[in-house]
Amino acid sequence: MAGTLKEPSGQDVHVLGAKTHYQAIRGSHVDERDWLADQAYCPILAQHHIAHVGVMRAESPFEVTRHNQSGTFMLSCFAGSGLVLVDGSWHRIQAGEACLLPPFVMNSLRCEESTPWHFSWVRYLESREVNPVVSAHSPLSGKFAPAPMQRAIQGLHAETQSTNSPAMMQLWVDLLQSYVSRFAQPYQSDSRLYKVWSAVEQNPGKAWTLVELAAISSVSEEHLRRLCRKELGRSPIQQVTFLRMQKASQLLASGDDKIEVIAREVGYQNPFTFSTAFKKWVGWRPSEHRSLSGKK
Structure with missing residues (x-):
């Protein structure tokens, strides 16, 4: 637990801050939100209902709050630490850990003062009529080797900026989906x-x-x-x-x-x-x- 912190307000929040840098890939060319509008595009992400993926190096005052998040969000931390609000409580996610934030509830991310937070993410776009990535058996957080997912996102981004080969992009996207699925269903065999x-x-x-x-x-x-x-x-x-x-x-x-x-x-x-x-x-x-x- 991260201690006593203020609760998010009733409005969605999207504060990146001057010290925060990221590289993202959109799954839809019609997603023109300011922070995604000039980012890379890979239509193959949509095959797995992925809205966007990316790698971020965040620092305070970074804060993002979604009161009705429309899809599962997986975050994998590879350096530093940050806070996530889920299940009504704040949790600290640090290097070597990942978390799954479920859809259709309030979720929030925040950097702590003077503590950088470097992570990769996969964000889905889901409807209430289909089963989301997060299930009753999915973890809130847990140990996770961050490097493979981070490199897969960077590999996909490099492909969108070079030959843009559908076959190569398919391999990177399928690999990302496998990493998320494996983390989301950790104890099916238990x-x-x-x-x-x-x-x-x-x-x-x-x-x-x-x-x-x-x-x-x-x-x-x-x-x-x-x-x-x-x-x-x-x-x-x-x-x-x-x-x-x-x-x-x-x-x-x-x-x-x-x-x-x-x-x-x-x-x-x-x-x-x-x-x-x-x-x-x-x-x-x-x-x-x-x-x-x-x-x-």
Whole structure:
């Protein structure tokens, strides 16, 4: 945890600062936002629903906040450190670590004073009708070797500036997608964790305890804590809350049940307590989430 910091305001923020430098590649030629307008273009990125990728060397006052991020964002740090806001809390990401910021919630990035932050990123463009890169089994953060992804982005950028060969660009893009996918699904082969979260997904309204979760995984409570911290960047109980918020988000976006009914379905008997928790994790209240999803 990064300590006590101010919360983002109600508006999106995009502050790069004079000391921040980056190299990006767009997946669409119609993306004409100021900071992307003069960057390289590779249409093959769109095959994987990638909006843009890049390498950034950021310094304070760098800060970016998106209140309704429209796609998964993966960040891999190769030098220094910075802060990300996700799951309602600030987390420090440093060299040799990566994080996954999910779509359709509030996410924020920020440099700390006098601390440079060098990272590469892959940003997706996703819809609520398809499964995003981030799943119930994806980590918030974790160890990650940053050099291969960084070099793949730099290789793709070099190709767009030279021969612009579709075959070569396809290889670089497929490689990037593989790096993201491998980080996003770290424990598919670990049946212990798979069994635990499958059970929670099937019954999110149950008052799960660490003892029960450990029993399902057939490991000790402390071992389960270590596994979750290593693979997901969350404690077991935080992961239960994450799965509940995911389920609630789906129900709010796709159904017409009252908020108090949805609250009970995901384990909250008090709608106010549910609303407070939802705002902390997602960035706005359940009624606002339903409105943004097009439901009335």
